[in-house]
Amino acid sequence: MLWSQLDRKRLTEPGRIEKTFVLHFGEMGSRWGINRTVGQIYALLYLSKEPLNAEDIVERLGVSRSNVSMGLKELQAWNLVRLQHKPGDRRDYFSTPDDIWQIVRTLVEERKKREIDPTMTLLREVLMQEPASAEERHAQERMRDMHDLFELLTGWYADVQRLDTERLVQLLTLGSKVQKILEMKDRLFVVPGSKRSRRDDAKDK
Helix, strand or coil: CCCCHHHHHHCCCCCHHHHHHHHHHHHHHHHCCCCHHHHHHHHHHHHCCCCEEHHHHHHHHCCCHHHHHHHHHHHHHCCCCEEEEECCEEEEEEECCCCHHHHHHHHHHHHHHHHHHHHHHHHHHHHCCCCCCHHHHHHHHHHHHHHHHHHHHHHHHHHHHCCCHHHHHHHHHHCCHHHHHHHHHHHHCECCCCCCEHHHHHHHC
């Protein structure tokens, strides 16, 4: 989507770096399945040094108060913003966690709750039913493949969520080294002169 002339004009004003980021998040928001204003609000809060109240956000973004209120409620429902108060001030202030890794963890967890968990529940219920025809049996087999994949991924995800940030960064920076480690493991378990591994032989005993 092309930016409007007003958006482009804003980029020439002081703080254009911040506005470039905020506008981009708004455009990306629609692709992620959220309202454009919600994306802009979150980007603004993420970059802000201090917590902002609704009036601050209205002034900075130039959007209506009702849109800001609805956007903040949606972000709270996703656990992506923190509500704060200041002494002597009755207004609500909002901020995002400082740790980008915490933000990503929260976003992934919330999407899992909304998308993966309901799908897994449905698949389990359907797989427990007795197929009434060959077509249903085939459909169940396809759904079982999907269930097994999701179960594997959610198990891996649970293990990753238990890692602290430092360990998680180390895991992600391994990259192609993981493949080399797996290849080394395979070589260690290969019996000389045979394609079978020592582990396979142990299973046969």
